[in-house]
Amino acid sequence: MCGRFAIHSPTDQIAARFGTVGQLPEFGPRYNAAPLQMLPVVRAHPETKERRLGLLRWGLLPVWSKDAAGAARMINARAESVPEKPAFRSAFRKRRCLIPFDNFYEWKADGKAKQPYAIGTTGNEKPDAFAGLWEGWKDPATGEWLHTFTIITTTANDATRDVHDRMPVILPPADWPAWLGEEEAGDDRLVGLMRPYPADRTRLWPVHRDVGNVRNDRVDLIEPINPA
DNA sequence: CCAGACGTTGTT
DNA sequence: GTCTGG
DNA sequence: CCAGACGTTGTT
DNA sequence: GTCTGG
Numbered sequence: 576m577c578g579r580f581a582i583h584s585p586t587d588q589i590a591a592r593f594g595t596v597g598q599l600p601e602f603g604p605r606y607n608a609a610p611l612q613m614l615p616v617v618r619a620h621p622e623t624k625e626r627r628l629g630l631l632r633w634g635l636l637p638v639w640s641k642d643a644a645g646a647a648r649m650i651n652a653r654a655e656s657v658p659e660k661p662a663f664r665s666a667f668r669k670r671r672c673l674i675p676f677d678n679f680y681e682w683k684a685d686g687k688a689k690q691p692y693a694i695g696t697t698g699n700e701k702p703d704a705f706a707g708l709w710e711g712w713k714d715p716a717t718g719e720w721l722h723t724f725t726i727i728t729t730t731a732n733d734a735t736r737d738v739h740d741r742m743p744v745i746l747p748p749a750d751w752p753a754w755l756g757e758e759e760a761g762d763d764r765l766v767g768l769m770r771p772y773p774a775d776r777t778r779l780w781p782v783h784r785d786v787g788n789v790r791n792d793r794v795d796l797i798e799p800i801n802p803a
Numbered sequence: 804c805c806a807g808a809c810g811t812t813g814t815t
Numbered sequence: 816g817t818c819t820g821g
Numbered sequence: 822c823c824a825g826a827c828g829t830t831g832t833t
Numbered sequence: 834g835t836c837t838g839g
Binding site: 576578635637639640645648649650651652653656660661662663684725728741 | 808809810811812813814
């Protein structure tokens with residue numbers, strides 16, 4: 576699955592890579608992006624098709640949520656069921672997005688201990704993109720609107736399976752127009768995009784256990800650790 | 804008709 | 816919001 | 822995802 | 834054990 580990631584490419588580089596227009600959000604490098612935080616997301620305007628980079632909160636709140644308490648359990652959506660699940664199906668049809676990332680983290684269970692690994696692609700162009708969904712939610716208590724998102728997961732590939740059996744859907748640039756709704760795409764096409772990233776273009780390395788605590792956010796969290 | 808549910812993950 | 820169960 | 826907390830009562 | 838917060 577995917578419950579933590581890093582996005583440290585400069586904001587103007589993110590905008591250039593995704594071809595977004597308009598004002599850039601205030602956002603610095605993050606090495607330990609966690610659920611419930613405001614993070615950069617790429618969306619295309621349904622009419623003009625212009626791509627925009629904005630900050631949305633990680634953890635999708637369905638429109639009918641009475642409060643924001645359940646958001647932390649909606650940080651991922653399963654590719655296998657997302658077209659049918661009531662919490663995700665309308666977002667799957669109308670509100671797809673891309674989440675820029677440089678690498679994500681998975682924890683390998685090892686008895687009681689858990690060893691975190693950073694995972695990324697071998698591509699030179701950064702950042703990469705997770706497939707995501709977003710939703711707007713109006714807080715009944717305050718009347719404030721909150722825009723939230725979730726990251727779609729699929730089965731692990733041969734490079735990551737030893738660490739964990741699920742991984743986020745990573746979309747190559749060729750798939751971005753269809754996913755963002757700039758090209759007409761039916762369910763079958765969209766379902767076909769949600770597949771594991773090729774194992775031969777995936778790399779993985781162990782990192783410091785400090786990444787487990789969301790209060791830690793340092794560049795060395797993405798650096799390979801020396802086997803003790 | 805109204806009431807109630809609606810999600811993911813990991814673990815043994 | 817939208818579907819299912821009663 | 823991990824870390825950290827984990828309670829009750831009555832009232833408008 | 835299970836839920837909430839980040």
